[in-house]
Amino acid sequence: MSVRKHHQPERNGYTFTEMVIVLLCWSILLSCFIPLQYRTYQKLEADLTLQQLKEDLLLTQHLSMNDHVYYTLNFDQESGGYVLYDTKERKPIFTRNLPEQWAMRLTTLQPTVRFNQKGIIQKAGTMYLYAPNKTYKIVFPFGSSRLRIEEI
DSSP states (O other): OOOOOOOOOOOOSOOHHHHHHHHHHHHHHHHHHHHHHHHHHHHHHHHHHHHHHHHHHHHHHHHHHHTOTTEEEEEETTTTEEEEEETTTTEEEEEEEOOTTOEEEESSSOSEEEBOTTSOBSSOEEEEEEOSSOEEEEEEOSSSOOOEEEEO
16 A cells, blocks of 8 residues: 655745745835945045145145145145145145035135245135035135134
8 A cells, every 4th residue: 555645846946925025124224224324435535635634734744844845735726626835846746626516615814825934824815615515615824823624
């Protein structure tokens, strides 16, 4: 006599409904995370750009005090960047560009920033940097302080 066994189908995977629920949960989590990551990137980009500008201005001031007074920081509104230039040797030291989608506007600041031998800016002024979501007012005051950045 032979014994017949009824075979039930083996269940090796997930059902379609379970897969849809898991994919939906992942989609919701990712849709919350990606905008947060982009905002963090924009803040980091702004912080690094402003810090670099401060350091470049400090370098210009330092070179003017210790080497000679013929170093200038030249801002270009059209290209959205600036150049540290040695007018005595007639050569650029470096060029920096603002990140894409950034713009600058010089209001009372002259395009060329110079320091005297004591490290005091020759012509004070104000400029604005426009980031995609924020505007920064940058003030170059009289005296030996370098600059002040205000978020508007």
